[in-house]
Amino acid sequence: MTTTETSAPTPEPAPGPAPDPGAPDPEAGAAVKAADRAHVFHSWSAQELIDPLAVAGAEGSYFWDYDGNRYLDFTSGLVFTNVGYQHPAVVAAVQEQAGRLTTFAPAFAVEARSEAARLIAERTPGDLDKIFFTNGGTEAIEHAVRMARLHTGRPKVLSAYRSYHGATSTAINLTGDPRRWASDSGAAGVVHFHAPFLYRSAFYATTEAEECARALEHLESTITLEGPATIAAIVLETIPGTAGIMMPPPGYLAGVREICDRYGIVFVLDEVMAGFGRTGKWFAAEHFGVVPDLLTFAKGVNSGYVPLGGVAISAAVADTFATRPYPGGLTYSGHPLACAAAVATIEVMEREGIVEHAARLGETVLGPGLRELAARHASVGEVRGTGAFWALELVRDPATREPLVPYNATGEANGPMAAFAAACKKNGLWPFVNMNRTHVVPPCNISEAEAKEGLAALDAALSVADEYVA
Structure with a gap:
């Protein structure tokens, strides 16, 4: 049964300082990667064609590697860290x-x-x-x-x-x-x-x-x-x-x-x-x-x-x-x-009012922000979602709605989406990419400031996707 919802306002989660990944340790990262490549069999993957990132830590809406690169996670892992990483x-x-x-x-x-x-x-x-x-x-x-x-x-x-x-x-x-x-x-x-x-x-x-x-x-x-x-x-x-x-x-x-x-x-x-x-x-x-x-x-x-x-x-x-x-x-x-x-x-x-925060985030930040990106980027065919659950449909032709890459594309055929994803990561954003879509699914308690940081990185990456529009 559903509990009675309260109409009391809930506070915006305090953004605080972005977590500091600390001193880089590439040697430790190399050891983690070597053991992974020698022994871990990864799901949904051709084992010799993948290059998993060695993750050193995570906190809140961010994670980082052993080289000191920090990423804002717009994937929530696999859409599961609804309260972020390492909630105390x-x-x-x-x-x-x-x-x-x-x-x-x-x-x-x-x-x-x-x-x-x-x-x-x-x-x-x-x-x-x-x-x-x-x-x-x-x-x-x-x-x-x-x-x-x-x-x-x-x-x-x-x-x-x-x-x-x-x-x-x-x-x-x-x-x-x-x-x-x-x-x-x-x-x-x-x-x-x-x-x-x-x-x-x-x-x-x-x-x-x-x-x-x-x-x-x-x-x-x-x-x-x-x-x-x-x-x-x-x-x-x-x-x-x-x-x-x-x-x-x-x-x-x-x-x-x-x-x-x-x-x-x-x-x-x-x-x-x-x-x-x-x-x-x-x-x-x-x-x-x-x-x-x-x-x-x-x-x-x-x-x-x-x-x-x-x-x-x-x-x-x-x-x-x-x-x-x-x-x-x-x-x-x-x-x-x-x-x-x-x-x-x-x-x-x-x-912490996280459910209400996710609703408000969708209404006032993510929804409006993504629709504004769609208005400026020809590669965005449609924006859809609610709360902290959104997708952008990327297209080659807004008129015909031809997908940016073919259905279930791999290898060279998936090049435009791979280029888009690489641009996201270059700008410190880890994207959720599937077929011709990018999903915006951050932790439900991401702050408004962090969400806007992610939208800015997404804006830059969509300029790369725009290059493939007919």
């Missing part, structure tokens, strides 16, 4: 929990676990009051799908093409972006459909109202052709993250909710990236007045300080397993260190 209250909570009870099996009631579940349930919408803990977002999706299939007795799951839901077997098949292709078994009971995205409409729509109506018609047609009695769940990112931060048009999620109710389908909202203040609400579903049957979370729940994810479960789904055992679990479900970090993170977000 969260660090202290992990240290205190380690001194009291470092770990314990998930079948027991443990204070940190119980308190984390209570605090999360207080903030989820509707009756999502039971919390199943996982180690991260991928496992949360895996278990949400398993719960939906067992609850309904049906095999199929629908998800959108422009989506990312994780990298394990079920989650990667649910994923809609090209990371799915190499591992797509074609036998996971997953059917993909087009979710609304007016800028690149699959429905030839010209207004948000048209896009919404036609996307819902397409979804219901897909359900009809697949057989409603075979479909266990529809899984959607409330606001798609890595796929492009496409804000759903008014009425779309409510329409999906109505379709699910009509056909007895479980509605799963993936809030792994959008949750815990990222959009200026505790959960993005609050923007749309929609309550799913299952809600997955991770990342911002404890700013990634210790791996944690989970599924918030409605009363109806939870009742399925009241006297019937749920056939699933994890050794580290609700790990005390991770849960202690979650408790501290949620308390920090409340005490």
Whole structure:
């Protein structure tokens, strides 16, 4: 359930001095890099073609390398450091929990676990009051799908093409972006459909109202052709993250909710990236007045300080397993260190007004600032987002909307985006770049001054992208 929001103003987080990386130590950095290159196998990478930065430290919205180069992090790690790096209250909570009870099996009631579940349930919408803990977002999706299939007795799951839901077997098949292709078994009971995205409409729509109506018609047609009695769940990112931060048009999620109710389908909202203040609400579903049957979370729940994810479960789904055992679990479900970090993170977000700050930042700094950049840079085709969750669509031709680089480009074909990213880093900004987009997803408690510093660096880098505009 959602707690009552207060209208009291919250203070702007004190920016303070930017952290000092201290004296450079290139020799130590070289040793870290050598060990990495010899032994670490990196995700999503051709191992001999990558050159990972050796990171010496991080604090707040910044991190730095061993050569003394400091970067303003517009990625929040992988969009998870919602309260920034090394927040002292969260660090202290992990240290205190380690001194009291470092770990314990998930079948027991443990204070940190119980308190984390209570605090999360207080903030989820509707009756999502039971919390199943996982180690991260991928496992949360895996278990949400398993719960939906067992609850309904049906095999199929629908998800959108422009989506990312994780990298394990079920989650990667649910994923809609090209990371799915190499591992797509074609036998996971997953059917993909087009979710609304007016800028690149699959429905030839010209207004948000048209896009919404036609996307819902397409979804219901897909359900009809697949057989409603075979479909266990529809899984959607409330606001798609890595796929492009496409804000759903008014009425779309409510329409999906109505379709699910009509056909007895479980509605799963993936809030792994959008949750815990990222959009200026505790959960993005609050923007749309929609309550799913299952809600997955991770990342911002404890700013990634210790791996944690989970599924918030409605009363109806939870009742399925009241006297019937749920056939699933994890050794580290609700790990005390991770849960202690979650408790501290949620308390920090409340005490410092971070959710409200993210909303205000989007309304007064990031949104206006990014739209102003779009007005001056021909390479920016569209700006979209909310809170501390934004994306710029970069194009070669604003009229035709041709992407700056081809879909899923690599190597030379990705040259313009690589040049843009290099320009960002040269100006002390670490960018989130995916396909032809750059996402602006800083810590939710970044100060206004730091956000404007990042926008200035982005401004300079967009001049490089402009050079590729036809």
